Amino acid sequence: MAQAGIHALVGIAVRKFVPKREWLILGIVLGSIFPDLDNYAVAIATLAKLNTQGLHRTFTHSIFTIIAAVVVFFIIAQVRKDSRWTSLGLGFGLGIGMHIALDLLIWFNGVAVFWPLGSWVNLWEGIKPPEWFAKLLDPLEMLFLALYFLWLAKAAREHGTNTGFLGTLRIWTIVEAVLLVVFTPLAYIMTKGYATLFGVGYLVSITAAFVITIRMRQTVEA
Numbered sequence: 001m002a003q004a005g006i007h008a009l010v011g012i013a014v015r016k017f018v019p020k021r022e023w024l025i026l027g028i029v030l031g032s033i034f035p036d037l038d039n040y041a042v043a044i045a046t047l048a049k050l051n052t053q054g055l056h057r058t059f060t061h062s063i064f065t066i067i068a069a070v071v072v073f074f075i076i077a078q079v080r081k082d083s084r085w086t087s088l089g090l091g092f093g094l095g096i097g098m099h100i101a102l103d104l105l106i107w108f109n110g111v112a113v114f115w116p117l118g119s120w121v122n123l124w125e126g127i128k129p130p131e132w133f134a135k136l137l138d139p140l141e142m143l144f145l146a147l148y149f150l151w152l153a154k155a156a157r158e159h160g161t162n163t164g165f166l167g168t169l170r171i172w173t174i175v176e177a178v179l180l181v182v183f184t185p186l187a188y189i190m191t192k193g194y195a196t197l198f199g200v201g202y203l204v205s206i207t208a209a210f211v212i213t214i215r216m217r218q219t220v221e222a
């Protein structure tokens, strides 16, 4: 996981380079955010006191997940006789692929690119960021999600899309800003319980980003 907000913004950035097909960019942005929802599996395993090894950057960060997503959405498109679902699936697969590439390039950890076939790919083998920086990466999640929401608000105003949702979006932007301000010092001063507390804030935030992207699809695609 690089920051979910960075993944979303990179998804947005590629819209200049892909053909204009309904739901394609929506798929790319959703696919860019989706892989890190595997943190729900980590959270559930933690609550159940199970081993969390191999739950993050594995089953949602794999070439085979991309293929599965494209196939599933293609089948839905056939059933519903609506080709937009094929575009959504292609975008979703592309988004996951971009997410994996970005994780490999700018994260300090490996990705199980060929899960379930084992073998992690790690371009950062043996490199460890300084501790202060590693700690800062957590609250920065909220910063980049806030930036993504600000971009959505700006684009919505420019295109006159989803204007009825701007009030709710503003609330979520403020929520992220507050979480950023709260979690930045906590990352350094809290020792016990920080991971759980941050985990809750993080899952709420990334889920909000996913739902808001769907809700504001006219803006994402405008």
Ligand SMILES: [Zn+2]
Pocket: 001, 002, 035, 036, 057, 061, 099, 103
């Ligand atoms: Zn990731």
